[in-house]
Amino acid sequence: MSIDTNTIVAPKGLTALANPTRFLALVKMLVPWLAVITVVLFGIGLWMGFSVADDYQQGRTVRIMFVHVPAVWLAMGAYMTMVSGALGVLVWRHPLADVAARAAAPLGAGFTFLGLVTGSIWGRPMWGTWWVWDARLTSFLVLLIIYLGLMALWNSIEEPAKSARMAAVVVLVGAINIPIIKFSVEWFTTLHQSASVTRLGAPTMSAEFLYPLLIMGLAFLFLFLTLHLMAMRNEILRRQIRSLQRRAAREVLK
Amino acid sequence: MIALLKRDIRLALRSGGGAATALLFYLAVVVAMPFAVGPNQELLSTIGGATLWIGALLAGLLGLERLFQADFDDGSLDQMMMSPVPLAGQVFVKCAAHWLVTGLPLTLVVPVFGIFLGMDSITIQAAMATLLVGTPAISFIGALGAAVTVSLPRGGLLLSVLVLPLCIPILIFGVGAIRAAVTEPDPFLPPFLLVSAISLFFAVLGPLAAAFALRQGMD
Secondary structure, eight states: OOOOGGGSOOOOHHHHTTSHHHHHHHHHHHHHHHHHHHHHHHHHHHHHHHHSOOBTTTBGGGGGHHHHHHHHHHHHHHHHHHHHHHHIIIIIOOTTHHHHHHHHHHHHHHHHHHHHHHHHHHHHHHHSOSOOOOHHHHHHHHHHHHHHHHHHHHHHOOSHHHHHHHHHHHHHHHTTHHHHHHHHHHHSOOSSOOOSSSSSSSOSSOHHHHHHHHHHHHHHHHHHHHHHHHHHHHHHHHHHHHHHHHHHHHHHHO | OHHHHHHHHHHHHSTTSSHHHHHHHHHHHHHHHHHHHOSOHHHHHHHHHHHHHHHHHHHHHHHHTHHHHHHHHHTHHHHHHHSSSOHHHHHHHHHHHHIIIIIHHHHHTHHHHHHHTTOOHHHHHHHHHHHHHHHHHHHHHHHHHHHHHTTSTTHHHHHHHHHHHHHHHHHHHHHHHHHHHHSSSSOSHHHHHHHHHHHHHHHHHHHHHHHHHHHHHOO
């Protein structure tokens, strides 16, 4: 029986990417470009960041901000990536949604860790202490624990389809923490300063500091995109290897 | 629903059911605390509320692993899923049973433990009040963790790792309320109401998410 190829409608958009081969081809095309953009943005951002004048209060340490703030943005951004991946698993059952969520977890944990470490280094000269148990810092530490717990959950369930759904439920419930982190500096009186970029009206930061910060933010975003696509590719290949191994094992048994 | 509640309570109270073990564990945590910080009466009474909360949290988590485990093993869970009563409702009842045999007894023994820790009567009352409204949240959040880890061979540790971060707000406001009850200018009511609000919030979200996870895990 021959299939009339004209009647098959080519899938479009995200549905088309459900085919791993097509997705891998896209990744192969995109990753070099994204990597180049990342390097260029980091070059510009770091150059601008280091050539900026010292802050009148914070002195030279203000430059930590150019790493700290973007890392924290991406730590939360990676969680939102996981949330959309979780929705993709539970609502649309997109085959790559779990791969996307799973690949974002270690990256998010890395950015969270970077945010905590740079914040701590910044806090030492500014606040006189490495660590305080205030709302922003604590909720951010909780985010790190949630990331690590999710990674453990993903690893402890063997069957991929089941681990995807279980982790998706926990990701969605854990998302409660994100608004708590975002608004902790406004709800509680803490040592951590409140938001000075993403607020209604004009940011309360001089343009001199704002532009390098935004470029560094973009650089981190592209870094995340590059690494995320690469991690997704690794995860897909890992799954293909596993299924090949299973098939090989079954051949031996026959 | 009532039958399920009675059955769960009976199972938990029977020897080896875990309710008594949780209480013993609670006692062990509270007794270990003075050894860890030294028998300084003043210090002990300051951290008394926090000790009681930590003990309650850990003791609550201890029993959670078994929340769906036995039902999963003997197939009652499949029966529950097929019954006309919504699964979330049954999970809610199971959480309530879990709370009645762990959270409630933990609250009731606070006066005895409070004396151990040298707490005065106002602090003890505050601790009892916050534990009474706060411990249900542990059961409800824990139900989600138990549902996710039910089919895993060693889910208990993973359950604690997943559930503890979500329990931290309750701990913060619970201990905050106890502290506010004794220090003069701070009002007791706002943190106390926040604890109640978190409990009510998770009373809705916990069973729904747990029921969903249970259904997803069965196939």
